[in-house]
Amino acid sequence: MSNPKFSRRTFLTGSSILVAGTLAGCNRTTTSLDAVAPATPSPYAKMYGPMPQERFPLPGINLKKIPEKYLRRVVSYRSDEKVGTLIVDTKRYFLYLVQENGKAIRYGVGLGRAGFEWSGRAYVARKAAWPTWTPPEEMIARQPGLEKWSWKNGGMPPSLENPLGARALYIYQNGRDTLYRLHGTAETWSIGKAVSSGCVRLLNQDIIDLHRRVPNQTPIVVL
Secondary structure (H helix, E strand, O other): OOOHHHHHHHHHHHHHHHHHHHHHHHHHHHHHHHOOOOOOOOOOOOOOOOEOOOOOOEOOOOHHHOOHHHOOEEEEOOOOOOOOOEEEEOOOOEEEEEOOOOEEEEEEOEEOHHHHHOOEEEEEEEEEEOOOEOOOHHHHHHOHHHHHHOHHHOOEOOOOOOOOOOEEEEEEEOOEEEEEEEEEEOOHHHOOOEOOOOOEEEEHHHHHHHHHHOOOOOEEEEO
16 A cells, blocks of 8 residues: 555655756746847947047937938939039038948938038038138128127137038038038037038048048039
8 A cells, every 4th residue: 555645755756856847947948038148239330339539529329319311321323513522412411521432421411501502513612620610791790799709809719619621521512611511510419400500510530531532622512
C-alpha cells in the first residue's frame, strides 16, 4: 500500500519543479521577446551634431523641430546651370548647389523680406566666418533700438546671438552689393518659412558646409 504522504510530497515536489521550469522557460522567452534592439542612429545625427571646435561652439540641433525634407541631402536635380551654381527656389524654400550627373546638394532655407524682394543672377563676392552684422537703415528706421549696431558704430560683433550666424556669403551684381546674403541661423523654427527680416537663412551647420564648398565668384540664381 502506498504512503499517501510520500505520494503527496512527491507530487508537490514534482509540481514545484515543473512550475519552476515553466517559469524559467517563460522568463527566457519573455527576455528574448522583450529585448530592445539598439536604436539605429539617424543619418543626420552627426551632420547636425555639436561643433565644439568653432570659434563660438555650436550646440547640436534638435532634429525633431525641423521637417526632414529641409535637412541637407543629395537629390536628383535637372538644371541647365553649370556645376557649382547656387540656385535659390523661393517658392519651395530650398537652396541647391548644382553637382555633376544631374544631382544637387539641397539645403532647407528660411526667407525674410529681402529674400523675396530680389531675384535674378549674381555671384558670391566674398565670404565671412562669424561675420559682423550691420542692420540696414530701413530696419533701423523700423526698430530704432538697432541704431547701436549701425555701421557708424561698427555693427554687432560675431556671437551665437548675431543674426548672420556662423557664416555669411555676400551677393554682388555688376560689382555692387545687392545687400542679399546667405547666412546662418540658430532659429531652427524659421527653416521652411517666411520670417520678418533677413535674406536667406540656413541652419548654422548647413551654412558652414556651404561656406567650405563654394569659392568666391560662385554664380547664384534666385528664382
